[in-house]
Amino acid sequence: MKFEIREDAQFGEKIYSAVHESGVHILVCPKPLFTENYVMFGTKYGSSVDRYIADGESEVTSIPDGTAHFLEHKMFENEDGVDVFSLFGEYGASANAFTSFDKTVYEFSCTDNFEKNLETLIKFVQAPYFTKETVAKEQGIIGQEIKMYDDSPSWRVLMNLMSAVYEHNAVKNDIAGTVESIAEITPEILYKTYNNFYNPANMVLCVCGPADPETVFEVCEKTLKSVKPTHVSVVTEKEPETVKQKEVRIAMPISIPYFCIGIKDFGHTLSPADKSRREIAMTLLLSILFGKSSPLYKRLYESGYINESFDSEYNISDNYSIVIISGESNNPDEAYAIIREEIEKIKKNGIDDAEFEINKKALLGGAIDVFDKTDDTVYAMLSTYFSGIDFFDSFKPYYTVTKKDVLDMLDIFSDEYISLSVVDVMEDQV
Amino acid sequence: MYKAKHIHICSGVTLHYIKTDKFKTDKITMLFSAGLDKVYTSYRTLLINVLMTGCRKLPDIKAINDRLYELYGADFASLNTKRGDIQQTGATIKFLNGAFTPDKKSMLSAALETVTDVLFDPLVKDGAFDEKIVSIEKKNLIDSIRADINNKTVYARKKCISLMCENEVYGISSEGEEAVVETIDEKKLYDFYKEFVSKTSLDIYYVGAQSEDEVVNAVRSTFEKIEIAPISYKKYPAVYDVDDVxxxxxxxxxxxxxxxxxxxxxxxxxxxxxxxxxxxxxxxxxxxxxxxxxxxxxxxxxxxxxxxxxxxxxxxxxxxxxxxxxxxxxxxxxxxxxxxxxxxxxxxxxxxxxxxxxxxxxxxxxxxxxxxxxxxxxxxxxxxxxxxxxxxxxxxxxxxxxxxxxxxxxxxxxxxxxxxxxxxxxxx
Known part of the structure; x- marks a missing residue:
């Protein structure tokens, strides 16, 4: 396999990349001083797809909520009845998988027998095997996983926010689905979904650790199967610009209310390079507005309306983009009012130069940190690949972002794009 | 493979130096060790939380964070854990190695100073901590003690251990107890602090690429003016007998x-x-x-x-x-x-x-x-x-x-x- 090498002099890091004939992209970041190799093999398909037009068909196929996650669980079973974990166990690797709104990722880490484990990963992700019995058994296990999340206030407050912000976007559906929706899943649905979305052209394999890149390419060369590329179009309904619902509240048996503020954004419709720039400008704005060095943080903290859990983030993928501000508060309504007040203040008064520079500096330092953990590096490689940008290039906007870029982000901080989700404390808990 | 080198800095203070070129960041951790105790555990927890919100040179959260942002967004966090029969409290800072910053300057001394400023040079008025800060942190600590229930998985695990070890020192929570926290005020906490930092054992852990000499010198010069009388703590044998389940x-x-x-x-x-x-x-x-x-x-x-x-x-x-x-x-x-x-x-x-x-x-x-x-x-x-x-x-x-x-x-x-x-x- 032919490969390319890109080097970043400032970070002292290299990325080796190649494309297998099947279409799978392979990225390797060598870390000769490290002990452990971390590998992720992922497909750009997650829970936020609920309808699509399958390859060679013209009708729309609907899939039950939770299918992507269910499929992830079921990939761990093989035709010969051998559990995939035991195959990794045999060579001392620790394996796992996860499903998010926009991707499904299979991963392992190991310090020995790297080649054997890489083979195991590639083989099992390319060998789906589902039966009625194994699907039924999984419904019990995932049913308990769903119930575990039902009792988690941090998860409930987030998912309620998503359904308040979005009218149609499937990102509002719980990643694991519901007990009812997963009951509809059959082996046929899983096979069809697999064949359409686990196409090699939709997948990337990323490695970070002491492994020799050429060894990685050799193992991929002999293990990856070539499959005809599929053409799938995901069907989405036009999402209104404004939020569906301004506020959503539930109560749970907890000690302190949880809140989540969501600001609906349409940055995901931009080109990959503009998205990457927007992501950094928005993150910088959030740091200036809500970071621990901001006047707002000090005001909220000192008035006792937030604690250390207060946080803000910007999520942007192909299907959605949203700003989320979250925390625990004894008075979420007052915290919300103060947050809106400070947003208006910054809209009126702008951003101080010194404040801009110091936040930019902090953000850059935090970003470089990604190279210190192989799992963080691999995940960043995979995510930037799916976003359509080069991993090293993804750092560039940290140096070039301007104050105007940041101020432009304030446009979406407006009432019609904002929802509030609260989980209150249930009275008479016990 | 790595091996920590243990270096005596001054009375009560030991540096554990671990050299590695793997990372782009350096990490310094300072941990005080003291025996778990039904009353003082709460004091120590509240104390570290109060110290983290400001010190004489950096008097509030914003000032501390401005300093961290200047250090390219250094990560600074308090620590409070239970190890066997002791409670370990302190702070850890992770900062970019000079080789990777645009200005190529080492931040070792500045990072060390930030931690020692916060731990050893607090904000004090008339022989007490700031009343408002102490009352906010008391409330936050009580909220945090009650918050165990928000994660039922963790709650059940902790509950099982505390019931199992109710008659052991290990059964004492390192977070503290609501009833004790309620009784603490800014004066009592400051009196406790003076005793706590003068009689303790402090371990400093360094993990990073800087040479042993650089690190030892930086730590020694920071601790020049700090005096500590070392103490020891008691360890109890693990319980093995079970009467009834x-x-x-x-x-x-x-x-x-x-x-x-x-x-x-x-x-x-x-x-x-x-x-x-x-x-x-x-x-x-x-x-x-x-x-x-x-x-x-x-x-x-x-x-x-x-x-x-x-x-x-x-x-x-x-x-x-x-x-x-x-x-x-x-x-x-x-x-x-x-x-x-x-x-x-x-x-x-x-x-x-x-x-x-x-x-x-x-x-x-x-x-x-x-x-x-x-x-x-x-x-x-x-x-x-x-x-x-x-x-x-x-x-x-x-x-x-x-x-x-x-x-x-x-x-x-x-x-x-x-x-x-x-x-x-x-x-x-």
């Missing part, structure tokens, strides 16, 4: 029941049998190839998680699981049955080999984490030993099936805690 059920309006089983193993981290117990734990419920995962989760389809963990300092084995309420008896029987299987020698050679590989992989992967290096060094120091992981890996490789069966047969069930759901959550 304690069974406690608590009801709450939750969807999923949480079952926690606490066992006494009679083996602690520096015992000869610890390697065998570690392998037992992998086979029983730590790994996805374990009996709890493959039988109770996969075959019996009873739960999403069912796993075991060891509390190494106290020889406690804890099994946690989230289950459908009607399946409680089935799950408990399943969990106990798998232990019986191991006791009866129903362990294959493959299981032993796989468990060893799993464990060695876990140990070796910790070589890539600065935090794990600090944790290993701190655990060794608590045990009064100075082993390298390689020594322990050798012990692991020598474990036999007979060893695993023998340690399993020493295990006794002590406590069964069950958090039972009674209603569904209300939609408002």
């Amino acid at each position: 304690k069974r406690i059920t608590e009801e709450m309006p939750v969807t999923q029941g949480k079952l926690s089983l606490g066992f006494r193993t009679g083996t602690v981290r520096n015992d000869k049998d610890y390697a065998a117990l570690s392998i037992f734990n992998v086979i029983y419920g730590l790994a996805p190839t374990s009996k709890l995962f493959t039988v109770v989760r996969e075959k019996m389809s009873l739960c999403y998680y069912c796993r075991s963990q060891l509390i190494e300092t106290k020889g406690i084995l804890l099994v946690s699981s989230g289950i459908e309420c009607e399946n409680k008896e089935k799950a408990e029987a399943g969990i106990l049955q798998q232990l019986e299987e191991i006791k009866n020698g129903n362990v294959s050679d493959d299981e032993i080999v796989t468990a060893k590989k799993f464990y060695v992989n876990m140990l070796k992967s910790s070589f890539d984490s600065a935090g794990a290096m600090v944790a290993w060094t701190a655990a060794e120091s608590y045990d009064g030993t100075d082993r390298e992981q390689d020594d322990f890996i050798r012990d692991i490789m020598n474990v036999t099936k007979e060893d695993v069966v023998r340690v399993a047969n020493k295990i006794k069930l002590d406590t069964v805690y069950y958090l039972k759901g009674n209603t569904h959550t209300d939609e408002v």
Whole structure:
């Protein structure tokens, strides 16, 4: 396999990349001083797809909520009845998988027998095997996983926010689905979904650790199967610009209310390079507005309306983009009012130069940190690949972002794009 | 592979220097050690929280964070953990190595100074801490003590341990107790502080690329003006006897029941049998190839998680699981049955080999984490030993099936805690 090498002099890091004939992209970041190799093999398909037009068909196929996650669980079973974990166990690797709104990722880490484990990963992700019995058994296990999340206030407050912000976007559906929706899943649905979305052209394999890149390419060369590329179009309904619902509240048996503020954004419709720039400008704005060095943080903290859990983030993928501000508060309504007040203040008064520079500096330092953990590096490689940008290039906007870029982000901080989700404390808990 | 070098800085202060070129960041951790105590544990927790909100030179959260942002967004966090019978409180800072900053300047001294400013040069007015800060942090601490209940998995696990160890020093929570926190004020806390920092033992851990000389000199010059009289703490032997199995059920309006089983193993981290117990734990419920995962989760389809963990300092084995309420008896029987299987020698050679590989992989992967290096060094120091992981890996490789069966047969069930759901959550 032919490969390319890109080097970043400032970070002292290299990325080796190649494309297998099947279409799978392979990225390797060598870390000769490290002990452990971390590998992720992922497909750009997650829970936020609920309808699509399958390859060679013209009708729309609907899939039950939770299918992507269910499929992830079921990939761990093989035709010969051998559990995939035991195959990794045999060579001392620790394996796992996860499903998010926009991707499904299979991963392992190991310090020995790297080649054997890489083979195991590639083989099992390319060998789906589902039966009625194994699907039924999984419904019990995932049913308990769903119930575990039902009792988690941090998860409930987030998912309620998503359904308040979005009218149609499937990102509002719980990643694991519901007990009812997963009951509809059959082996046929899983096979069809697999064949359409686990196409090699939709997948990337990323490695970070002491492994020799050429060894990685050799193992991929002999293990990856070539499959005809599929053409799938995901069907989405036009999402209104404004939020569906301004506020959503539930109560749970907890000690302190949880809140989540969501600001609906349409940055995901931009080109990959503009998205990457927007992501950094928005993150910088959030740091200036809500970071621990901001006047707002000090005001909220000192008035006792937030604690250390207060946080803000910007999520942007192909299907959605949203700003989320979250925390625990004894008075979420007052915290919300103060947050809106400070947003208006910054809209009126702008951003101080010194404040801009110091936040930019902090953000850059935090970003470089990604190279210190192989799992963080691999995940960043995979995510930037799916976003359509080069991993090293993804750092560039940290140096070039301007104050105007940041101020432009304030446009979406407006009432019609904002929802509030609260989980209150249930009275008479016990 | 790495080895910590232990360097005496001044009375009461030891530097543990770990050199590595792997990372782009350096990490400095400072930990005070003191015995767990029903009253002073709360004081120490509140104290570290108050110190982190401001010091004389950096008088509020914003000032502290401005300093951190200047250091390219250094990560600065307080620490408060329980290790066996002691409480360790302190702070840790992680900052970019000078080689990777645009101006190529080392931030070692500035980072060290930030930590020592916060820990040793607090904001004091008229012989007391700031009243407002103390009252906010008291409230936050009480909220945080009550917040255990917000994560039912963690809650059930903690509850099981505290019930199991209610008559032991280890049963004291490192977070503190609401009733004690209520009684503390800014004056009492400051009086406590003066005593606390003058009579203590402080361990400083450095992990990073700078030379030993640079680090030692920087630490020595920072500690020039600080005087500490060293103290020692008491350690109690792990409890092994069980009279009757304690069974406690608590009801709450939750969807999923949480079952926690606490066992006494009679083996602690520096015992000869610890390697065998570690392998037992992998086979029983730590790994996805374990009996709890493959039988109770996969075959019996009873739960999403069912796993075991060891509390190494106290020889406690804890099994946690989230289950459908009607399946409680089935799950408990399943969990106990798998232990019986191991006791009866129903362990294959493959299981032993796989468990060893799993464990060695876990140990070796910790070589890539600065935090794990600090944790290993701190655990060794608590045990009064100075082993390298390689020594322990050798012990692991020598474990036999007979060893695993023998340690399993020493295990006794002590406590069964069950958090039972009674209603569904209300939609408002």
